[in-house]
Amino acid sequence: MILALGTASPRQPRRGRKEFRRVVANVGTSIASAPGYKRISAGAIDLDPYQGHEFRFTKDAGFVGVYNRLVIVYSRDLAYVLSLTCPESRVAENESDFEALIRGLVIRKSRNDLTF
Numbered sequence: 001m002i003l004a005l006g007t008a009s010p011r012q013p014r015r016g017r018k019e020f021r022r023v024v025a026n027v028g029t030s031i032a033s034a035p036g037y038k039r040i041s042a043g044a045i046d047l048d049p050y051q052g053h054e055f056r057f058t059k060d061a062g063f064v065g066v067y068n069r070l071v072i073v074y075s076r077d078l079a080y081v082l083s084l085t086c087p088e089s090r091v092a093e094n095e096s097d098f099e100a101l102i103r104g105l106v107i108r109k110s111r112n113d114l115t116f
Contacts, residue, residue: 017051020051020072024072027081028055031055031057031070036058036061037058038058041054041055041056042056042057047071050073052072052073052074054071054072055068056068058088064087065087065088066086066088067085067086067087067088067090068084069083069098070082071102073102082102084098
C-alpha cells in the first residue's frame with residue numbers, strides 16, 4: 001500500500017469553487033490519459049466542512065491489476081491529494097485504513113481551525 005500526501009498544484013491563492021473544479025479537471029485528465037486506465041467511479045465526496053472529490057480506477061501494471069483511489073481536498077489555499085495504490089487483490093484490507101485516514105485528517109484539521 002502506498003499512501004501519499006501532496007499538493008495538486010503549486011501554492012496559489014484560493015479562488016473558490018471554480019479553482020477547485022479546475023484542479024479536479026486537471027487531475028482527472030491526467031489519470032484518464034494513463035495507459036491501462038479503467039474508471040470505477042468519480043465524483044464529489046462529502047468532507048464537511050471542506051470540498052472533496054474522488055477518483056477510483058484501476059490500471060494494468062504488467063500482470064497485476066492495480067487499484068487506485070485519489071481524494072482531493074481543498075482547504076484554504078491548497079488542494080491536497082491523498083492517494084491509495086495497491087494490488088486489486090489487497091483492496092479489502094487497505095480501503096478501511098485509507099477511509100480512516102481521510103476522515104481523521106479532515107476532522108483533525110477542522111478542529112484545529114476552530115477558534116474560541
